[in-house]
Amino acid sequence: MPQPLNSKEQALFRLVVRSYEDKQYKKGVKTADQILKKFPKHGDTMAMKALILNAQGRTEEAFALGKEALTADMKSHVCWHVYGLLYRAAKNFEEASKAYKFALKLEPESAQIQRDLAVLQVQMRDYPGYIQSRRAMLQARPQIRQNWTALSIAYHLDGNLTEAEKVLSAYEGTLKQTPSRLDLEHSESVMYKNSLIAEQGDYQRALDHLEDAAKYNLDRLAVMEARAEYLQKLGKNEEAAKAYRALLDRNPDHQAYYEKLTQALGISDDDVKARKAIYDEYAAKFPRCDAARRLPLDFLSGDDFEEAAESYLTLMLNKGVPSTFANLKHLYSDDFKKEVLPELAENYLESQGADASSKDKGEAAALYFLAQHYNYRLSRDLDQADEYVNKAIEKDPKSVDYNMTKARILKHRGDIKKAAEAMDYARTLDLRDRYINSKAAKYHLRNNDNDKALKTVGLFTRADTVGGPLVDLLDMQCVWFLTEDGEAYARRGNIGLALKRLQAVANIFDVWQEDQFDFHTFSLRKGQIRAYVDMIRWEDHIRDHPFYSRAALAAIEIYLDLAAKPAENGVNGEDTDEALAKKKAAKKAKKEQQRLEREAAEKQAKQDPNKASSSQTDEVKKKDDDPLGLKLAATEDPLGDAVKLLAPLLQVCPKSLEAQHAGFEVYLLRGKYILALRCLRAAIEIDPSSPKVHEQTIAFRNALNHATDLPAKVLEVLKEEFKAIEPSEDLKKVNDAFQAKHKSSPPHQLAALRVQHILGEDKPRTNKEILALLELPEIEFAHALEALELLQKWRSSETETFRKAAIVKWPQVTRLE
Known part of the structure; x- marks a missing residue:
């Protein structure tokens, strides 16, 4: 039985709750102890104290006290709710969900528990459960619009578009008067309902709804784009063409509008002349429009291409536009165009040299274009590139762009040291440019000069950050720097710091996934429904981002090396000399870390006492107990750590050859032959001619030939599925x-x-x-x-x-x- 509190202790309990909400954790613990001194078995107070301890980073104590609270009062919804919150903080969503459901059975009317459960369900993508929770919340408070919207979203995410639309229509039926045209939430809801109708394929009804309910919608662009799309899908090409022309008048640089307009006008891809006429019309109508002049180069050929390319190139070079080559390099997949473009640039260069009146007007721009052309991978001639970029630099020695290209040429030659020096010089030409600063830092990392790279990029981080530039880069989630830094440390043989940086990248992706929690309620409160649904779908594919795969594969490679040569003499499989060198490097890094901590402490001591600090709210900052990555490097299960990074990679990037190769290596070393075979077969399907496929196919057959402890069923499956090389070969x-x-x-x-x-x-x-x-x-x-x-x-x-x-x-x- 729960211990009842008298009025004084009830007031103290409310103070505990308020202290937790205000993040005054020390005060909360002190107040909770006052209550527990008199009522030592009061479950709700114990639960609240557990919640505060968890917020202070004392997770083990919090869970122990949370369990004790449940023992004291099994029928308290507060205890079960807190227990769920503890599991949610520990990212054990399954157990958190169970605790929330138990709390809800005890207190079915609790809106807070129901809301927490709903948020957890959508985070876990438990859409049937989410529908059930949202329906209960709607029944409890039908007067709140966001409850209707949330239920509609739940049906939508579950794939039931008809029910999603019905929910929104039902809410509209409850309205006594139409909301104001300036009501943003209503405006978004109308467009969301329209998108639901369109997703069902009923474009006529979607168009009718658009013309009626969304006629004066606040999102004019979305209305215009949807209307044009529906008209085209319904075969009303004349009206669709007018709609796309209206969109082009609004934004003549939008490529998709041109493509849709040509389709609406019934112009086939083979009718080059008619297609070109559309672009010429808008080039004349909007003289400053780039797309109308550039896009025809994609489909023109022969003399038509040469004429249009000459016109475009001359215009861009006359203006001295640095991005001219970047705009055209996609054309290099066509051999004819790859030959014509540099010829046109050469002709332009000759005409500039012959015309004394236009001397230097676009000559430097043409030299720069040719330097980029010969530096590009599909047309690489580094000697020619070097010659042209040097001439461009002679014309304008202080050009950041020209000096950057000089550095890139050196990089492609393999002279990373001189490339880093050249890029650093380019940085000094414009000290206020963050982009060139980042490029210089990146080149220092490619040169394995991590300290100089951090110092360089630190010029644009906050000077007052405790812990220095690296902490600020971690706070800003600067993924590119952490990835490059980790790869540089890996090349230097510093496994600890390499894993530290690469795991930091993986952790950032975890944070991005967890950040959804904030938006499940925020987006509904602000009425940003379409953006919210887009975010949910984006989050479902977050780990197919190139930076995740790059960092994960680099870390997996390190773990594979650690697994292949287990620790000898306390060092990760290194020779004695290497071990001593790395011990010295670790010692040096430790001293540097201590120096940074001293500086941070001094800075904190000098801080203005009148300035707000975290101590006023007792916020706990997590201390990094492994700043050098020594614990990561000393892992006892490197293959297990590799699998944690590999599993999401294989799930979201099944067509990645590198991911399948890495999966094969990891699973083969773990003795998981069926999983290894699955990766090998996927790799063969992606690229059967890959050298790595040949290597792994033979490695797999060799491993099978020497495997002696495989179960009979596993052998049978492998024999049936693996026929690339017969056992007798x-x-x-x-x-x-x-x-x-x-x-x-x-x-x-x-x-x-x-x-x-x-x-x-x-x-x-x-x-x-x-x-x-x-x-x-x-x-x-x-x-x-x-x-x-x-x-x-x-x-x-x-x-x-x-x-x-x-x-x-x-x-x-x-x-x-």
């Missing part, structure tokens, strides 16, 4: 045939050599064949770097010989040194 002969077939391809040759190593073939022979790769005519320094890394991994005696030979071949490539 000689793997060495298969690999030799592959090597002979691709004798001129460095990536395929490297794959074959890795297979030789897997099969345990003669190591001296393999090492010599790697040396012979340098003689291949198609080899590039990137392949040489990969081969060098392979020799280092194998601890080959030929490593230095290969390095010296590669340096002779590519003396400018700094990473070979």
